[in-house]
Amino acid sequence: MPDPHERSIASALKSVQQLKKLTDRMRGTNSAIHRAYRTVLRALKGNTDNPAIVTDALITLEDSIRAAAATYYDDALAVGMAQAQRDLAIYGLGQPDNIDPNSANLAIASTISLLHSQNEQALSIARLDLGEEYIIGDASRRGIIQPAPILSEMSFWLTSLSVLSYEQGTKRKMPEVVRQAVAQIDQHTTRTCLNVHGQIVGEDEDFHLTGTPKYADDMHDPPFHRGCRTSIAKILPKYLDDEVTAGMREDAIEQGKKPKPSTMVGRAHYRVVGKRVQKFWAGRWHRYKTYDTNLAARYAAAKLNK
Numbered sequence: 001m002p003d004p005h006e007r008s009i010a011s012a013l014k015s016v017q018q019l020k021k022l023t024d025r026m027r028g029t030n031s032a033i034h035r036a037y038r039t040v041l042r043a044l045k046g047n048t049d050n051p052a053i054v055t056d057a058l059i060t061l062e063d064s065i066r067a068a069a070a071t072y073y074d075d076a077l078a079v080g081m082a083q084a085q086r087d088l089a090i091y092g093l094g095q096p097d098n099i100d101p102n103s104a105n106l107a108i109a110s111t112i113s114l115l116h117s118q119n120e121q122a123l124s125i126a127r128l129d130l131g132e133e134y135i136i137g138d139a140s141r142r143g144i145i146q147p148a149p150i151l152s153e154m155s156f157w158l159t160s161l162s163v164l165s166y167e168q169g170t171k172r173k174m175p176e177v178v179r180q181a182v183a184q185i186d187q188h189t190t191r192t193c194l195n196v197h198g199q200i201v202g203e204d205e206d207f208h209l210t211g212t213p214k215y216a217d218d219m220h221d222p223p224f225h226r227g228c229r230t231s232i233a234k235i236l237p238k239y240l241d242d243e244v245t246a247g248m249r250e251d252a253i254e255q256g257k258k259p260k261p262s263t264m265v266g267r268a269h270y271r272v273v274g275k276r277v278q279k280f281w282a283g284r285w286h287r288y289k290t291y292d293t294n295l296a297a298r299y300a301a302a303k304l305n306k
């Protein structure tokens, strides 16, 4: 049986993986969000000069997004609650406390206010009859009514609510703990999260973030940036095993040395293959630049990855 510290880290990673699944499900083309947007776009097509139809369609959209957000946010709270339950079991501390039911409501309110600003924009354009393309876009560009901003907002809340529910679920039964940042370490891990992986802070202290991307330099909880896959684990100080933390740091440092296999720069997609950089266009990878040494290729990759 691994020690309690190691089990807490594994438990945090399990949450990260469950959140990833939840986020993928939400972003999938058949999710409730995408379906709601397809429905509203169909209703708007050919009708954006009719404010009454636009208003109706946007109300339907709001109802669907509100219902979908409520379901996804409940699932996110359950992810954090399950982690609280696993961790309290590791230390034999009983059952987690319930989360404040208002948390999900606040997240839904935030999501809907973003949707409102999108809808207000569309409605003003409809009232002025400026043209359908602004609202629903065309074959190559999206208009104002599109799911991307809402999905990004909702991804933020999925991570935030799961961490919040873990924090609240364990707060009373684990009063004297430290908190450790646990990142999913792979080729997609950001510099920020490679740097913070394994960092230990007190219950009321902030994590100190270095590197990019990040929302702020000192933050109490993840997400630390958009699309962040870092969670936290609460550890009782007597089980804090330095070797586990040292191992986490080693993983992060090793991963940090590897060039990322592919990356976006502006709108173009690049990857490093051995000593070459390739660029993706017209449906396949093309030779972009050749470097004399592997070191130079790594340097190029580091620059691309900035």
Ligand SMILES: [Zn+2]
Pocket (backbone or CB within 6 Å): 190, 192, 193, 224, 225, 227, 228, 229, 230
């Ligand atoms: Zn991150």
